[in-house]
Amino acid sequence: MSNSENIYELPKNLPVPVDDGACNHLTGLQLPSVSLQSTVGSLVELASLPGRTVLYCYPRTGRPDQDLPDNWDLIPGARGCTPQSCAFRDHYQELQQARATQVFGISTQASSYQQEAVQRLHLPFALLSDAALAFTNALSLPTFEIAGMTLMKRLTLISDHGRIVKVFYPVFPPDKNATEVLSWLSEHPLDD
Template sequence: MALKVGDRIPNFTAINTNGTVFESQFIIGKKPVVIYFYPKDDTPGCTAQACSFRDQYEDFTDLGAEVIGVSSDTVASHQKFAKQHQLPFILLSDSNKKIRNLFGVPSGLFGLLPGRVTYVADKNGIITLIFDNSLMATKHIPKALSSLKKLS
């Protein structure tokens, strides 16, 4: 069952770029959050999206929000990707697709690729926006910012 606007983001754990366990309950329900699912590190659309989040990261933190990127890439891949592009936000490795399935993220491009979906949740962990667009990678950033501004 896919999460919908108005649902609370459930608790989950994953390994982050530091190789340590990330526990969602320490952020979700404490501050606004942007969780974006993307297909793959170092592909053109995903790199453009990550760099757009990086370039506007301060705008997100100024609104009190945390940005979290999730893909099925390995921790080593995330470490290389984050270092190469100086990504200041959390990347989570979802190699078993547990988080993707928990959220109900659909596959994109005729089921050939993992979908690209951004979720914005308020400080209580309630989803206020779901933006599902696999082809418009950089459009996720202004949509997420606009949604966060409405919360404050």
């Protein structure tokens, strides 16, 4: 498998996404009362979760046995979902120590597809499916389309008791997002 096909590594010279202002409206908003299917089999309503929640939104995880969509590496910010998920996995204990009560990844992929990634990557947290785009549309999150799929652009939300207090957008490189989140959490402790 060449580096351009290795879903665990980021190829060199990926196009860097620019801040197009598509997330400027999010800080201060309440998360919508939308129930999302989780990879542990239950529904999660992010708006009702107590404490601090880290929610990283990503386009789609690839699989080692499947080709990436054509021209995937040419789309700014598309590549890197697996390295991003692995970074959140590797920093999960630190995120909890920084008082992140919950950590979730979310994409528009079906929960059954996400389940494979949770098992293969040994993720200690659930992935959430927004296959119906209910969460995405309720918050007017930025998306793009490829190969007949509507996918989220990569961003990370931090919410306190269901209210968005921080938005990371655009996220690049994706494998450094978890450390950026940790840094922000340490500088902004949750008020009780």
